[in-house]
Amino acid sequence: MFKVPDMSVWIGREDSLEGDLGARWHQQVSAWHEGAEPGVALFGFPCEQGVARNLGRIGAKVGPLAIRRALASHAWHMTKPVYDAGDIRCDDCDLESAQQQLGDCVKRLLEEQQFPVVMGGGHEVAYGSWQGLNLFAREQVKLPVIGIINFDAHFDLRAYEQVGSSGTPFKQIADQCSAQNTPFHYCCFGVAQSANTQALFKRADALDVSYRLDEQMGVACLTEAKQQLAAFIKECDWLYLTIDLDVLPAAVAPGVSAPAARGVELEVIEALIIDIKASGKLKLADIAELNPQLDIDQHTARTAARLLGLIAR
Template identity: 25%
Template sequence: MSLREPPAWDGPSADPNDEQFGDIVEPITLDHASEFDTVLVGEPYDGAVIGRRGAREGPTALREALTGVKTHHFDAGPVESVGDLGDVEVLDGDVSTVQESIREITREIHASDALPIFLGGDNSLTYPNAAPLLSESLGVVNFDAHLDCREVRGEPTSGTPYRQLHEAGLDAYACVGARHFETSTAYAEYVDEQGGEIVTSEAVGDDVESAAERALDAMAGVDTVYVSVDLDVLDATAAPGVSAPTPGGLTTRELFRMLRIVAADDRVAGFEVVEYAPPLDSRELTAAAGARAIAHFLSAYDGDSS
């Protein structure tokens, strides 16, 4: 398993005062990852998607969208110190083989001092992205319309990563933005049996800060927190370019606010944005939302505290 050479970054604005992510992200090799607070890692794979495919094109499109996003957050100031390791070279094979081969490289990335930001790719890769962190007590905050804790029947899918992580020793789990009538009773009961927390999209709409705090309260006692954003957590009007867009989801503003709250937790050790499928997008709405989700997360993450 290896990483492809990262692309060049260049902000598209002609105004020299417009510092954009294209101006600050530096293509790097894994040997230099420790010199950066955060590193981007693309995962062009959608071989395990239950619904509509297209997420293999997500990493390139998310980078393109992020390139033109300005680095300044009014409260936190500019984002700095971001490297790009390029894309994981995904081998041919069944899903289990792909997961194990990707886990080899994610283990090396986690071993550096930089926080990895995985650009998906489908949700099945959450398992190899987070699994190297199971050497310590680990909790996952999952922003998602679905619980993704299906049983593995034959091969893993985009709906099985949290079942796999629980069976491998996951200590805590919170799903934020889950939708009524999008999850089977058996899976809701499974999460309850594991002691997990389900924060519905309605609860987020009632009180964003309280919803984020409920998720973090569920992480009590763990040493490490991994954060996942499946872009189908957003309402279909904001994110049509996903495998399973549905109504009743979060607004972008709600998601961005919660990401800043969670990213400020000094136990955060990994972040991902998954399930963006450019061929299914409309007017690049989902790309814009995904890129800004990354920017908001970075604005609150303190590389010196983890």
């Protein structure tokens, strides 16, 4: 299931004169192994098959490598171990098998009491990530209510026929929840009206999705956003946080398939992440849609690394 991670990417600046307090991530991250002390397990999903199917701009499969490289020299402020658990690749275009493998790995990490943080890849990563949490949840004595929180310019609730894409993961999850008779709790913050058709808004309403438009996500609206998020969290036992980097303004995150014309400021996203973590319910997180080929001076990669560091703390 797990492959040996390439630890050679964890290199960076060393402040040897500062002693232990001068440590950076590349000096602390170790390869995950069975029986490891509970901590944070980073996992890559270098896949862009869903983006290609969605007719988006490809290049996201290099995202996990770029995030690792950007994170390597971050100053170390963690109080728990961090592991690199390797990657699940999708080089043969068989997205469905890759998503299933990702789900199996996420489930295994959860069984090992790790907090998985998955690095995409396109947002098709969400269906694989959720499958792992869903499988783990169904093993519990009492089935927990899972809430999905998505920071995204898009609902990603598109209709699909035989196969999914980066635009369909939450419709696929809703369909699977219906098939297994479990509730579908979905919250999407940062939705751009111009990027979502009337059909998608109608589907979101039919599925009782809790959402806020990007224009309702300014700093002046933060109190209302936090209240809406708190009400959603209250209904859930476990939380799965997924971040599509195209929710951010294009100046902050240019390296994505679909840069935002407006977007949501980083300080708002960070404030909401802090609330999610404070709930004590967060079981799984992922970050999607970093496309290093379209990035400018590593702006998007550095932002993704900053968000990952905040989530992991």
